[in-house]
Every structure is written in C-alpha cells, then in structure tokens.
Amino acid sequence: MLDLGWTELLIIGVVALIVIGPKDLPMLFRNLGRFVGKARAMARDFTRAMNEAADESGVNEVAKGLRVASNPLGGVMDGVRDATKDISQAFRAEKYDPESETGKLSAERELQAKKIKATSARQAAERKKAEAEDASRKAAQYEAELETEISESQT
Secondary structure (H helix, E strand, O other): OOOOOHHEEEEEEEEHHHHHHOOOOOHHHHHHHHHHHHHHHHHHHHHHHHHHHHHOOOOHHHHHHHHHHOOOOHHHHHHHHHHHHHHHHOOOOOHOOOOOOOHHHHHHHHHHHHHHHHHHHHHHHHHHHHHHHHHHHHHHHHHHHHHHHHHHHHH
16 A cells, blocks of 8 residues: 555654644544545446456457466366366266265265375375475575685685
8 A cells, every 4th residue: 555654654643633633633534534435446446347348358368368378288287177177066976866876986986086186186295395395406506506606706
C-alpha cells in the first residue's frame, strides 16, 4: 500500500487532530473511509470487467497456449493430469453397488489409483531432493571457485 508504519500513522493522526480539531475529525475519517471503499469497489469492478473482456476475447486461451509453448513438458503433464482426473472420477466406487462385480472392480481400481498416486508423489519428492542436493553441490563448487579467485586476486 503506502508502506506507512505505526509511528508515521500516529504522527499523521496527531497532526490531523491539531489541524482539523477533535470535533470534525470523526467526520473526516468517516468520509475518508467512504472514499477508500468507493475506490476499492471501482478497482474491483474494473478488474472484473477486464477479466470478463479477456475471457470473451480469448486472451486467456492465448496466454495458456503461450504458457504451454514455453513449458511443453508442463503442458503435457497438465493434460495427462486432467485426463487421469476425468478417468478416475468416472470409475469412483461410490457410484456402483459394492456387492456387484462392477463395484468390486471399481473399488480395486480406486485402490490401485491411490497406490499409483502415492508412488508417483514419492518419486517426485525423491527427484526434487536429488535436484536440491545437486544444486547445493553446484553452489558449493561456485563458492569455492569464487573464494579461489578472490584469494588469487589479493595476492
């Protein structure tokens, strides 16, 4: 916002109390609050109108296409994630009679899907851990090189 701390606000309040006076100060703050509320409402309406215009003109679709083009693997993974979500919702065990063969198969598939999700999450965590360790090793290597350069330049 304006990045004002408590001390600055206190000084502004004391100056306003002295200049405006205690009698008119509540009315000033009330009017100021109304003004800020109207300004926020106008900003909210403007943002909503811009978002609606972007939706109507297809800008959001173009932006999504650009995001996919800049990160093709992420776009593919989003598509796979959406497809598996749709498939998993189609075979929910609650939709079928638990005693029927379809219900039993659906429950079994749902359990297998949960196992797959857990395994993939574990693998992703291990991959991220390995990437973090690799980045840490590289950072240590760069720091060592920097220290070597600094010590050589001092001599």
